[in-house]
Amino acid sequence: MAAWLGLDLGGTNARAAVVDGAVRMLASSRQPLRDRAPEAVADVLAEAAREALQRAGNPEVQGCGAAVAGQLAGDTGVVVVGPNLGWRDVPLARLLEDRLRLPIRLVNDLRAAAWGELHGGAGRGVADLLVVFVGSGVGSCAIAGGRIVTGASNVAGEFGHIKVAGPEGRRCGCGERGCLEAYAGGHSLSAQLREAVQAGPTALAALCAGELGALHPGHLEQALGLKDPAAAAVFDRAAEMLSLAVANYVTVMNPARLVLGGGVLSNVPSLRAAVVDGVQRFTNANARKAVQVVDAALGDDAGLVGAALLGATSG
Ligand SMILES: [Zn+2]
Structure with missing residues (x-):
């Protein structure tokens, strides 16, 4: 039976999955990272890969990709x-190839997730x-004509670092x-909530029981429910910038579908x-009529599935 191996390296876990030709996950494995050193991380990824392969009955691997x-x-x-790991210039594919004796293709995690959604999730068809x-x-990926848009220096489609404010x-x-x-x-929203607590009275202080370090974006939703003005100010600015940016991205790329996901x-x-509202209000009419807004369907597995499908082929 033909199978593809996908690896996913997060900030705290290494995951592996075996995917078949019908984009079904046959087996998976998750291992905690014990150490951030590249050699140690490669050991853990290889361990997860071997475990997933064993659980799938050691099929013949047609290709392997790793999302980072x-x-x-x-x-x-x-x-x-x-x-996430404080790495600079780490030859991760070679470290993995040394351990797994398979050609490995490294792919950006968001692109892997987008590819997984395209072939096995909310982007099908x-x-x-x-x-x-x-x-x-804030991560994003554009797929046009069935291909990932990569650009001249491999950063096309990533809109988290477009400027929405001046110098x-x-x-x-x-x-x-x-x-x-x-x-x-999410990191920035948490920081803005901490700043709001430091700036003056707000319901956020009680929501985190005075522990600024515990504030997270979920508290923003709770404080909005309490009609807290400080939380509303953080929300209004973030919501306006994000919805305008997404709407503009849709206007520029003219997709058939926009997939939304992520913990925040x-x-x-x-x-x-x-x-969702911003796409209706701010997207240019022609692009707006063509786009359907949907939620990501594969959750945490999107990157694993996509990495497997984008993997380097063996033999
Ligand atoms: Zn930036």
Whole structure:
């Protein structure tokens, strides 16, 4: 039986799955990362891969891909910047090939998730797809004519770092100012909630029992329910910037479907509703008529499935 192996490297876990030709997950495995050093992480990924393969009955592997958050050096298999693990220039594909004796293709995690949704999830049946995930950051991928749009230096379609504010805008994790992610990403929303508590009276202080470090985007939804003005101010700005940006992205790319996903959109339903509403209000009419807005269907498995399908083929 033909099978494909997908790996997914998160900030705390290594996962592996075996996927068949009908895009069904036959078996999977999850292992906690014990150490952030590249060699140790590659050991854990290989361990997860062997376990998933064993659970699937050790099928013949046709291809293998590994999804990684961060910036990759084209198709060289090198992680240039891996923000979750503090990595710089790690030749992860080679480290995995040494351990698994299989050709491995590294892919960006958002692109892997988009590819998984296209072939096995909410994007099935269309060739022009946009995927927007709002989690700790803002990630996106554009698929046009059935192909991932990559661009001249491999960063096309990623709209988390488009500028939505001028040079005085909020500082982003990428080092620049005024990025969309610096207003609407989960890390930034938590930071803005902490700033709101420090600035004056707000229901957020009681919601986190005075523990600023415990504030997370879910508290934003709770505070909105209490009609808290400070939370509303954070929300209104993030919602406006995100919904305008998504609507503009739809206008530019003219997809048949827009797939929304990520922890922040599921834990802050008001933000998801604002994005859906924004697409109706701000997208140019011709593009608006063509697009259907749907939720991601594969959840945490999208990256694993997509990595398997995008994997380097063996033999
Ligand atoms: Zn940025």
